[in-house]
Amino acid sequence: IPAYDAQAIESKWMKAWEDSNLFAVDTDDSKPKKYVLEMFPYPSGDLHMGHARNYTIGDAMARQARMRGYDVLHPIGFDAFGLPAENAAIKHNTQAAAWTYKNMDQALATMKRMGFSYDLDRMVKTCSPDYYRWGQWIFEKLWEKGLVYRKKNPVNWCPNCKTVLANEQVTEGKCWRCGTEPEKRDLEQWYFKITEYSQELLDDLEKLPGWPERVKQMQANWIGRSEGAEVDFTLCDQDGEPIEGDEGKITVFTTRADTLFGVSFFVLAPEYAGLHELVEGTEYEEAVTKIVEDSKHISAVERAQGTLEKHGAFTGRYVVNPVNGEKVPVWVADYVVADYGTGAVMAVPCGDQRDFEFARKYDLPIVPIILDDDDRAAVEASGETIDTFHAETVDWDCAHAAEGTLVQSGKYTGMRGGKHSEGEAAIVADLEAMGCGRRKVEFRLRDWLISRQRYWGNPIPAIHCEHCGIVPVPEDQLPVTLPENLDLGAGETLAECKEFYETTCPVCGRPAKRETDTMDTFTCSSWYYLRYTDPHNTELPFSREAADRWMPVDNYIGGIEHAILHLLYSRFFTKALRDLGLLSVDEPFTNLLCQGMVKDENGDTMSKSKGNVVPPSSVIEPYGADTMRLAILFIAPPEKDFDWDPKAVEGANRFIKRAWRIVWQLVQSSDANVAFDKSALDEVAMKLYRERHRTIAKCTEDFDRGQFNTAISAVMELVNAASAYLNATEGADRDKALCYGVAKDIVSVLAPICPFWADELWHEALGCEGNAYTAAWPEFDLAESIEDTVQIVVQVLGKVRGRIDVARDASNEEMQAAAEEAVAKWLEGKTVVKAICVPGKLVNLVVK
Ligand code: ANZ
Numbered sequence: 001i002p003a004y005d006a007q008a009i010e011s012k013w014m015k016a017w018e019d020s021n022l023f024a025v026d027t028d029d030s031k032p033k034k035y036v037l038e039m040f041p042y043p044s045g046d047l048h049m050g051h052a053r054n055y056t057i058g059d060a061m062a063r064q065a066r067m068r069g070y071d072v073l074h075p076i077g078f079d080a081f082g083l084p085a086e087n088a089a090i091k092h093n094t095q096a097a098a099w100t101y102k103n104m105d106q107a108l109a110t111m112k113r114m115g116f117s118y119d120l121d122r123m124v125k126t127c128s129p130d131y132y133r134w135g136q137w138i139f140e141k142l143w144e145k146g147l148v149y150r151k152k153n154p155v156n157w158c159p160n161c162k163t164v165l166a167n168e169q170v171t172e173g174k175c176w177r178c179g180t181e182p183e184k185r186d187l188e189q190w191y192f193k194i195t196e197y198s199q200e201l202l203d204d205l206e207k208l209p210g211w212p213e214r215v216k217q218m219q220a221n222w223i224g225r226s227e228g229a230e231v232d233f234t235l236c237d238q239d240g241e242p243i244e245g246d247e248g249k250i251t252v253f254t255t256r257a258d259t260l261f262g263v264s265f266f267v268l269a270p271e272y273a274g275l276h277e278l279v280e281g282t283e284y285e286e287a288v289t290k291i292v293e294d295s296k297h298i299s300a301v302e303r304a305q306g307t308l309e310k311h312g313a314f315t316g317r318y319v320v321n322p323v324n325g326e327k328v329p330v331w332v333a334d335y336v337v338a339d340y341g342t343g344a345v346m347a348v349p350c351g352d353q354r355d356f357e358f359a360r361k362y363d364l365p366i367v368p369i370i371l372d373d374d375d376r377a378a379v380e381a382s383g384e385t386i387d388t389f390h391a392e393t394v395d396w397d398c399a400h401a402a403e404g405t406l407v408q409s410g411k412y413t414g415m416r417g418g419k420h421s422e423g424e425a426a427i428v429a430d431l432e433a434m435g436c437g438r439r440k441v442e443f444r445l446r447d448w449l450i451s452r453q454r455y456w457g458n459p460i461p462a463i464h465c466e467h468c469g470i471v472p473v474p475e476d477q478l479p480v481t482l483p484e485n486l487d488l489g490a491g492e493t494l495a496e497c498k499e500f501y502e503t504t505c506p507v508c509g510r511p512a513k514r515e516t517d518t519m520d521t522f523t524c525s526s527w528y529y530l531r532y533t534d535p536h537n538t539e540l541p542f543s544r545e546a547a548d549r550w551m552p553v554d555n556y557i558g559g560i561e562h563a564i565l566h567l568l569y570s571r572f573f574t575k576a577l578r579d580l581g582l583l584s585v586d587e588p589f590t591n592l593l594c595q596g597m598v599k600d601e602n603g604d605t606m607s608k609s610k611g612n613v614v615p616p617s618s619v620i621e622p623y624g625a626d627t628m629r630l631a632i633l634f635i636a637p638p639e640k641d642f643d644w645d646p647k648a649v650e651g652a653n654r655f656i657k658r659a660w661r662i663v664w665q666l667v668q669s670s671d672a673n674v675a676f677d678k679s680a681l682d683e684v685a686m687k688l689y690r691e692r693h694r695t696i697a698k699c700t701e702d703f704d705r706g707q708f709n710t711a712i713s714a715v716m717e718l719v720n721a722a723s724a725y726l727n728a729t730e731g732a733d734r735d736k737a738l739c740y741g742v743a744k745d746i747v748s749v750l751a752p753i754c755p756f757w758a759d760e761l762w763h764e765a766l767g768c769e770g771n772a773y774t775a776a777w778p779e780f781d782l783a784e785s786i787e788d789t790v791q792i793v794v795q796v797l798g799k800v801r802g803r804i805d806v807a808r809d810a811s812n813e814e815m816q817a818a819a820e821e822a823v824a825k826w827l828e829g830k831t832v833v834k835a836i837c838v839p840g841k842l843v844n845l846v847v848k
């Protein structure tokens with residue numbers, strides 16, 4: 001038996017696969033398609049363990065799908081624009097492109113070394129003009145469709161990254177990339193109108209049973225749909241006189257119109273559009289201005305969470321409550337955010353905790369208008385009724401009653417209150433009739449701010465002309481290419497690069513200025529999976545035919561950190577491109593597998609700064625890529641985190657070597673030319689035969705679910721069974737066809753996991769042509785794994801007296817006869833009056 005020499009085998013097959021272009025896509029319409037995709041990497045350096053895990057999972061799936069007869073698309077590329085390249089270029093005084101291409105080459109070499117079955121002819125690099133050209137083209141199509149617009153708005157500006165951030169990119173109040181707290185700046189920026197799709201993005205989550213529940217939940221929360229109503233309040237001054245000179249009303253969004261009788265004050269967001277006019281020149285202006293200024297230093301996310309101390313000031317104005325004509329003071333406070341609802345809130349401190357805290361702090365009235373069941377019971381116990389209940393204030397220490405009975409609420413008193421309650425419906429109906437309220441659905445999702453003031457990204461294809469306004473770059477002039485000679489080290493930006501921005505207006509021909517913002521790199525990763533279906537198309541980003549042939553992606557594998565941003569943006573792009581007539585599907589990814597993290601031996605996340613990174617090369621060099629792949633898949637189910645364990649690598653390596661030996665031994669006892677004959681198998685051989693069917697059945701099912709660890713356990717059992725067979729038949733006759741068949745089975749089921757190992761055995765041991773990769777997945781029949789006999793329990797008067805083997809299909813009479821024989825000594829001198837038979841389980845003999 002030849003020794004297992006991982007390095008020699010792996011370099012031999014790596015070259016052979018490349019030479020024969022083994023992983024080129026067939027595009028064979030007669031076969032069902034399977035699109036297996038791993039989230040493409042950002043080329044920040046060589047691959048790390050997290051990548052290795054991600055791609056190993058995808059590769060095992062893709063390879064197995066291919067063996068099972070699918071036409072498989074399994075591509076890779078690079079998400080190559082972005083700040084790290086720019087920062088590295090500044091630091092090392094090189095070009096961002098050079099840094100990026102060097103890293104991509106390095107990562108690619110490791111991918112090949114790992115044996116990943118990518119069709120490299122379909123590679124997409126987002127920084128290459130033949131890709132980003134189509135990103136610009138899509139931008140212009142979306143623009144034509146009204147899905148792109150510019151707006152001046154307070155935006156999140158990261159002072160460290162020197163660019164604006166989308167809402168989604170501010171996580172826990174910090175820049176998602178560098179952790180710096182963003183500032184608010186009023187800037188005119190480009191937006192994608194993702195909110196046009198809010199409802200569909202929410203509804204279609206139901207079309208995704210193959211996604212983890214928690215990811216769908218996160219998306220649903222982010223989209224944040226709320227059903228409620230808008231209510232109009234008339235503005236007035238201290239004496240109840242209507243205020244002139246403006247619209248004269250303030251509209252709020254509320255999910256709790258049922259609580260209108262409990263409104264004891266009003267709160268505007270510090271950014272509320274009409275706020276300044278309300279207080280201008282009054283004694284309240286100073287205090288209000290201070291709140292406005294101070295709130296700029298608190299992120300909208302934190303403000304919306306409602307956990308911070310609340311600050312506010314009275315504006316000197318009032319509004320009239322439409323349901324009871326009462327005058328209510330208007331405040332400004334930082335816990336109300338500008339970009340939700342109308343930026344104004346009717347405060348009901350008895351029902352809303354934020355309003356409650358604010359009322360306590362500023363000594364505003366808290367009028368109980370809704371009682372929960374306990375409050376109600378207490379009221380009734382004191383002899384009062386709901387109708388007569390009267391109280392000016394409460395002695396509670398927090399807001400009560402998300403749901404309960406309405407009190408002190410005019411004709412609505414006694415109705416149920418709460419979200420979507422009877423009381424809410426009744427009040428909204430009346431407001432609608434009075435013309436001062438209407439049903440409203442709000443979404444938390446905001447439009448996607450895509451402008452970035454950074455160089456290394458896709459230039460926004462627009463031109464600013466003093467005469468014609470902002471016009472798109474004509475299609476035949478795309479792409480707008482990035483200049484390569486920017487002096488980033490000296491701090492030069494696109495906005496300072498004359499050669500780039502000086503241009504002429506495509507409409508009037510006068511001198512004009514090119515847009516210098518680039519697109520958020522998340523725009524590049526929102527459609528790369530579509531470009532893979534048709535990567536060389538020079539007429540379109542992809543043909544509809546190609547997209548429809550391959551989409552949706554059947555298995556998408558990547559990290560949970562993309563649960564919101566990337567996945568939501570990609571879903572939006574798919575829907576928008578569908579509506580442009582470019583493809584047919586509604587959703588891009590049918591099944592989503594979020595792989596767990598690889599942590600260090602102590603359960604810490606690996607990072608360069610902690611110095612605890614285990615590079616893939618530290619396993620590949622001593623043990624080989626197959627061992628690495630096996631270890632990664634065996635150590636834990638793919639969606640679970642695991643702590644890196646060098647022992648797992650050793651264990652995987654031991655198993656590979658053992659399986660190698662067993663396959664060779666089986667082959668040496670076999671003859672490929674002897675036809676298999678089941679009836680020739682003795683009981684020892686039958687055991688191995690059954691194990692073979694069981695293992696393949698289990699592997700097939702587990703691979704489908706991505707549960708490689710249990711599939712590998714099953715293969716280990718088959719290897720054990722083969723070893724047991726070889727031992728039991730030492731020196732005796734072995735079934736030649738069975739030995740060959742099982743050897744081939746072991747190689748086949750491990751081929752998606754240990755592909756180099758498998759191809760070496762495929763050729764050298766099994767003497768087969770071609771590759772295990774293109775061979776068929778072994779057939780199985782679960783029925784063949786079942787033994788013909790079963791063990792059953794024999795009881796006498798309910799006590800276990802023995803166990804016997806009976807034929808699986810034995811009749812009750814046969815079971816009883818066998819049972820009586822087995823426990824004869826317990827039956828001496830007695831008569832069996834009855835036998836209770838449970839087929840496959842037990843016989844209970846009732847005796848006298
Ligand atoms: C009166 C009320 C009474 C409210 C009550 C709640 C409870 P969701 O469910 O998230 O949609 N609200 C509206 N706009 C706001 C803004 N811009 N900033 C801060 N809060 C705002 O929340 C809707 C509720 O959040 C609305 O219903 C409003 O307070 C508040 F017992 O109105 B409610």
Ligand code: ZN
Nearest residue numbers: 465468505508
């Ligand atoms: Zn012009």
